[in-house]
Amino acid sequence: MAKKLVLIDGNSIAYRAFFALPLLNNDKGVHTNAVYGFTTMLMKILEDEKPSHIMVAFDAGKTTFRHETFKEYKGGRQKTPPELSEQFPFVRELIKSYGISQYELENYEADDIIGTLATKAEKEGFEVKVISGDKDLTQLSSENITVSITKKGISEIEDYTPDHIKEKYGLNANQIVDMKGLMGDQSDNIPGVPGVGEKTAIKLLKEFHSVENLLESIDQVSGKKLKEKLQEFKDQAVMSKQLATIIREAPIQLELSELEYEGYQREELVRFFKELGFNSLLDKIGGDVAEEEVELDDIDWTTPEEITDEIFADENAFYVEILDDNYHYAAIIGFSISNENGNFFLPTKQALNSEAFKRWAEDESKKKFVFDAKRSEVALRHAGIHLVGVEFDVILASYILNPSESPDDFAAVAKLHGYYDVQSDQAVYGKGAKRKIPEEAIVAEHLARKASTIFEMKPQLAKELGKNEQYELFSELEMPLSLVLADMEFQGVKLDMDRLRKMGADISSQLNEIEKKIYSYAGEAFNINSPKQLGVILFEKLGLPPLKKTKTGYSTSADVLEQLAPKHEIIREILHYRQLGKLQSTYIEGLQKVVNSKTDKVHTRFNQALTQTGRLSSTDPNLQNIPIRLEEGRKIRQAFVPSEEGWVIFAADYSQIELRVLAHIAGDDKLIEAFREGLDIHTKTAMDVFHVSKEEVTDNMRRHAKAVNFGIVYGISDYGLSQSLHITRKEAGQFIERYLQSYPGVKEYMENIVLDAKEKGYVSTLLHRRRYLPEITSRNFNIRSFAERTAMNTPIQGSAADIIKKAMIEMAIRMETENLKSRLLLQVHDELIFEAPQEEVDILKEIVPDVMENAVELKVPLKVDYAYGPTWFDAK
Template structure:
């Protein structure tokens, strides 16, 4: 059997994955985009290459033997973002799970490990495949070694064999280092010869073969300026070649026989995929991973399939499970019910149950207790049949979520597994997924549903005990449970959409896009595909001569962040950015919303996810009404399409002003912050005055903007990297802003230090209403994991308390509307804002009671402030 060695440049692939994929988080709040991209690449390599030997090489540190030659080697590189650093330990754990060797060597780079091992492998007759995102390694290409360089993200690669290098550059692999000596490499801060680019370097090497021969033949080279440069920078060129040369004699201790690969243990890999929340990869790895082992005896389940509903199957307390299969936009129909109580276990088909007056009376009887899984979803589904669910005393989904919000909850089986209740199939395993998804015949369905009810009965006591131990009974029974039925009202009722307005906006946007397109063509003096980065790059950088700020592996970068830096260089840039923004509005928000309007109601019925985020915030899907891009005027105007559902009514919106900063002032007990809010000062101006040491009249708009970014950044545990990205400043400047802020507000600084200590002692942090977030990594020996947990410990109590406050306000508001006997309806919750529709004659009372209720939802050391507005559309209620 032929031996095949795969060598992976670990740091390079991780960096590529991090910057190629959006900044993803798993349910524990850990960033996972680099890990996910690395995993995708690894799975593809193992499948396609089938290596007999494999190793991932990592850089050991910042300093290498090359720094003795040139102290500024790699000097221009920025510090690794903490959002990436925290992912490296998980990448290493991933490799361990796969049984893949990893190696690093003090004073050497991963390239040198790969160069040394590939040469050894070639001598022993191996075929070698090198995987990297760095073209420097192409110098290692040979008849036995192919170098794969990633491009377009992480999974697509370009294969560099000696033949490919000859076709692409007209050079041999050995000449790659001569080319680097001449042209340098900005990414590694290798200087080369100033003014010599790739084309010139290749031309010289085709004529003179090596750098040394080029320098020995300067007299024969045409071009006075080029000659002068080569003469002046001879020594620099030779040094650059040395820096670019990968050593193939590094003192690598690991032997080829030690990195043999015999495949991985599926259970090991499944474990880390579950930890990271890589459910789609888990499905690829093991389609049957949800099938559970027979650890708990549930074989003797006896149930009755009810043919006619009679009152004698119900008792005063029932485990009541409703099975719903969902479509993309709203709850699809119920496919069955199971009821378990002291009289037995029962299955009711949808057809039999919803047509029964006996069932309806029982479902709406407040005195008949019902223990359920996901009360909100159950209530919304029953309303489609004219039934209201009352008497719910326990919701397994919400209880599980409160006990540990980090745990993903897919179904009853997922919760059961945590408590040893494993003899229950997951829904995915039972129904199948995608095209294979189907509803089994009734007896099989009945068995599955009854098992779920038995599981709920088993789990209720365990979860209730945990809620009690955690002092979370009040959070569960007085906040989340009542809120679930308010959200059900909001989902069922929906919000009216004026289709004509939306279509008119779409037509207007289409017209504006055509006008902007024509303007762009006029400025470019030719037509081209504006959405093609390649064509756009040629127009901007070659034809129009705009400065090239960044290049990608496929050409010039035309990403938004690059173009924004060129906005003042030429009018065409502003037009292109506007074209893109309007194009996204058209496709995502105009066309997307039109598809989601329910044809029966003329409304969108967004789904509020109550048991998803670790901070306790609600999120919105199908459609996501919390993400309409309101910073853009055209985006804000999309809200014009959201209107009251009745004539003579208006939209009334009320939002908390800077609620998270007010919560921070309360929790941190910072005197300056408290004073600013009590005196109703502009907090961003106040912070600018403190940070920049200037008087109020000296605060510029830029100072205030920077202060605002730091104010809100502190709340979210922002890093110097994150702040530098949002303000387009250096990380050093961003770090100074954060340091100045903490000096200005010592109470905040003390809070941040104290909460970390508390988190290490307890293992979790809590909101004002006792919502917990567990932080197992807070005591990790790994610096990156620990740092991430510390930032999370600082910001979770603030974000989570703000989320709890607005939830409490929603409950109090529902009670007040009922008490005042008002017709006003709560339609939406968007971040810190509540949106109502109301008759015009109720506006005056709303102006009084809405701020009153919201501002007194909880008591803080600073006043809560609510702003409100109203008008004929959501847009006008600003």
Template sequence: MDKKKLVLIDGNSIAYRAFFALPLLNNQKGIHTNAIYGFTMMLMKVLEEEKPTHLLVAFDAGKTTFRHQTFSEYKGGRQKTPPELSEQFPFIRELLDAYQISRYELDNYEADDIIGTLSLSAEKEGYEVKVISGDKDLTQLSSDHITVGITRKGITDIEEYTPEHIKEKYGLSPQQIIDMKGLMGDTSDNIPGVPGVGEKTAIKLLKEFSNVENLLNSVDQVSGKKLQEKLIEFKDQAIMSKELATIERQAPVEIELSELEYEGFEREKVLALFKELGFQSLLEKLGDEPETAEPAEMENVDVVIPDEITPEIFAAENYFYVEILDDNYHYADIIGFSIVNNKGQFFLPTEMALQSAAFKEWAEDEQMKKWVYDAKRSEVSLRRRGIHLQGIVFDVLIASYIIDPSETIEDFFSVAKRFGFQNIQSDESFYGKGAKRHIPPIDELAKHLVRKSLAMAELSEKLTDDLEKNEQYQLFKELEMPLSLILADMESTGVKVDVDRLHSMGQEINEKLVKIENEIHELAGEKFNINSPKQLGIILFEKLGLPPLKKTKTGYSTSADVLEKLAPDHEIIEKILQYRQLGKLQSTYIEGLLKVVDPETGKVHTRFNQALTQTGRLSSTDPNLQNIPIRLEEGRKIRQAFVPSEEGWVIFAADYSQIELRVLAHIAEDEKLIEAFKEGMDIHRKTAMDVFHVSADEVTSNMRRQAKAVNFGIVYGISDYGLSQNLGITRKEAGKFIDRYLASYPGVKEYMEDIVRLTKQNGYVTTLLHRRRYIPEITSRNFNVRSFAERTAMNTPIQGSAADIIKKAMIDMADALKNRRLKTRLLLQVHDELIFEAPKEEIEILKELVPSVMENALELLVPLKVDYAYGPTWFDAK
């Protein structure tokens, strides 16, 4: 019979190690995932390498344990768990359930005690035991059959403590680890020990006297009068500290070893959870998903493939589908068209349609109504082929997105399936994927596309009912539908790029990189590969002696957050950070932009994602023009490469000033905020005055900086931990700052309380224009899940309403430009900014028109304010 192997994991310890070892990560829903990710990496490694027959993860049950009866200040110095970590624990438990791994916690005891008790029982029953933790206290459990693995350098690198290893490392036995803790104490657990006794002294004393009791009975034999006095004075404290450090191995654990048998994980549940959390690399690690099941028998359809396209096949109302398989529809081929109307079900082959005068006339006829899926994609792809699609009255994609933005829309099939339409096959199963991807014969292709148009007809009715029921039809019809066509126009227009200027910038950055590289090598005293974290770590932490703040599985951490904290310690750090920033600019933005410039137009044609974010904000891809870094001068200069497409034109940019804070003032109806905005005050200075109780001339730049951080932090539901990280202050100071802010602005505090109550009542929040975001987690019994949901409820109406306002401004601007017959073109929307290209002779008109239109997009209790600038490049329009 194979030997049984039990793995016991210290859940809290590993989760903490993962959280602080990895940078904060978020999934698409905004949930922090770094601790879950690190925990999962460790778990996968353990399963792969240890191959346990039995497995358990132990958690602490609460803050109070039997040790607090001995010493009430036990673990008293620990800071409150950051909410960014707390919200991840429910997912870690869900992960363990998906993996079918037992988990256990016990009131009045710590995870250490559960592990200590079960490891002893297992050893007695002949098991091999492996303990995994980040806490060296557990090394006291080590024996001939119990190995304690302590994580180091991150999460997955584990140092194995056997009795031999402990002897080699400390010259002690595992049992003496308890005595060592008793003497030296443990600041992390607030175990006092004997003041002045560190690890080296403790080890030296234990080698001579074996344990704390022998030592205290033989104090007169200890060398050094001062040490003797300390041991006599703190005798009781040493004994108590040893008691606190001793892991209980007879805890009343009510779980049998036989219940811990591990038989493998539930693949589907694990894959689903990885998808929800956005763990793409872990999905790939688990391998491809199981083959898609054979599609159900499709209902037969009566498709007509005409020999010639004539006006007779079109009707006043048409369900029109354009099939494009590539996400980047700007350059992808159209596979075909399907139309369903009261005259029949038609498939139109691509070339036949594009060469048909009747098709072009119908497509461009505004009176011929068209129901489509993804109006923007359909319009852009046809416009590239000389056809301007008009008469679109309904977009299934946009309607579906508005009804519930939390649902991921991958393709038409995902929408149809979600709303219960069965007679349709997924593109993946129809066309195949990877090397097997192909276009089936025309008869099959025709049926596939026509089924989509039929589904569209059925879905449109259902979606319209839902929109009207939710009071969202106006949002759909008057905001999102017109916007999709404006975005199509912007995408097709594109933005002119000065390629020569980009090349020149690339050369300038290269020269700076070489110069900084030489300076770094000079400061280091030797040449090394700056892009190698391993080589850089050795230079910084071994040769230059800087304190290593964090470890990874491959060595010292040289991440940006680590380097930023070390910046005051050595001038080389600032150079390294600059080198990295310039390197990223070069690869991501200079070279990246050059790759996507259309050789025919000399422009970049970004794609705006209108149905992606849960707040309603737009994003852009290929390239992402909303994320060009502007903190570094060289980053700002990249905007110099964006120029007008016509001679004698300029770039005109207009952006909302502090729009989210103005929306907050309106929604919260806070008198102080409203008054400040109405009087045109510097809102951050005003906040500093209110929070610090000082006059305007007493506000320092640091006070204003802190006020600014909390102003914007409140909008994003910031926690004391998040604010402390932003400002470099303690969590206690950050917490007091937030409390003072809420005391100064009672309307904001009342809004936060009211919105949480309403969300619990309704299950969703809405923006000023009735955009919804469902937040079912707000009624969760789990405190951490509920807390995250409450922050989301507070933030979404603010962010979402700001997004609605700028979308409304885009529509109003398009109308204003058209009505005045101006040549000015809207090119981009970047967060709260609109960017135009315009003839110089229209600038005087725009200086009045643009702010007027944008500031009147939506009436609020406070004035909206728009700043503008213009110049020969986007960089100059600032």
């Protein structure tokens, strides 16, 4: 087999990936765009090149031997954005999971490692492929070394062979360093000869072949001014060539045999992809890892011939098995009970037809310990049984104890706490097309093991919650909230299907009109959804400048079109066409797919044990992501209507709750005073930061102040702020610095919370929700920095989440106490949505703000705005 070595410039490819893709976050708030881009590039390399040997080289530090020659080497480079820095450890972990060698060498650059290994491999008969975004490496090109340079983005590469270099520059590969010596390199701060650009450098090298020959023959150079420049800066030209020259004999302690590639570590890669949320990439490596056979202890269980009161005890572990995620309409597979009397499997029909089972389920005095109280309650409600007396929920307890570990598979949760006597559902039922329900005896034993494990786990988890001072958070907040959410899920929200279909028709009509405009600008009809055809129209027919290319042609991605928007009217129409098209497919058509045809309602599922901050999310459908910034998106809320005639939708939301929580936690006098006096906080911030009066605050000042106000809550960096405001990183950094000077309490909070987190290993919300941050003491600067930003923003976001959860519970109690017919339907971010009879609106106007504003006591007042109308859209 032919030997083929692939050498990857790790820093360069990571940088390219970061700036080629928009900022992405996984569900834990970690930026992942560079890692994702690097992964897709690596997958493509392995598939296309099929290397026998491979390695990724990294720069070891900021200084190298080149700085001894020229201390300003690479001095012009901007500081690496923290959103990229925090991803490098994950890039390294990715490479390790792939089973690929990685190497760095103190005092040398990745280029030198690559140059040394490429030269050595060529001598030993290898075919070598170098992959980078840095054209400096093209000097390595030879008969057996191809240097592939990523063009704009990472999806397309340009192969530099000696022939390609000759065709492109008219030079040999070894003259690339001479060209750099003359023209310099702005990205590396290599000075070169002032006034000498690429064309002049190439012209000189074609005549004189090298920098040294040129300087020895300066008298033969035509052009007085050029001759003078070469004479004046000849030492600088020699130095620049030295700086640009890649070392091919670096002291690398590495043998080529150590770079042999044996394939990726599948289990590690699956775990890594899941951790970062790269679900779309899992299928490319074969999906989940198959469950290994596990040895299980024997368990005694029975299926009673008749369900009687004697089966149940005062305290019972109770498990409801539903395989379908959309459990609102799914058939229950079976039940299991574990208590002092033993372990029992109850077949579905037998249990639901049993008066003894129904009596027990609806008896408040019979305590139930469950796995996912909300799910169990909703499933039984659909079966006509109201489950009460639920005292403990294993999945909620586990989530509170460590929100960074939040699996929803029973066996995975059990293993987190040291219980291994349950198989995963995948092992029992299979996966995907192979998923099926096995014979009843297998199901019965599986369910009995689950109930038995719940019974064993409950005392341990309760003890740990008490030890952490979190039992109150569990019992007074999350447990009662699960029942409120169950009621909301069961109730569902009504959709006006006729209106939704009409919206779809209106959007189709708009799409047709926009289509005509686009064709008019283009001068012909074409497939707007075809990037290839669109690229031809924009960049060949209309002559717009192509900013990126892909392997299939011109890039017409959103970021490219945004940059081109001022250059032609067609661009804005295309962007609007895409927005409406996504709205049509994702929401207009998407909502119709998940609506219950019998009730015309959608029953979204609220994820209570998912996010690390404690915030709720929703799925099937996700009602928290309707794009309300787009007018047509806002109008989708017109389809959400009350389920009763003569009722209205009533919506109430917290005003700037996270900033109010920040003021309380930080104890900053200026912020507290501003909120107490009812000032517009963004105007007040602009006044303080820009040192102007209220009358002098411009719209732009307020916009900047608003961005940094909310950015501070999320640990924004100068890079992040510069991107959102379209200003330079320097300006953004200065703005953040002025903000912290204006609000010293906030600055002190940020410093103290990090110190506190380093001492304790976690941060807490006002209601004692914890987020553990083991990375905060990491020796790796990037990992530690991300943990520090997380320490700053988690108490704020988490406390805001806890407050609205508490308000939901208090509202449910208040509505029941006052015997109201009104119902709580949805929670979306900081907003609660109700449906109510018209005659109860005046009551809600009083009690909803009262409950929400007094859910907790802060140093600043909580403020709630409300509105109501015939649809959700009108309640704004």
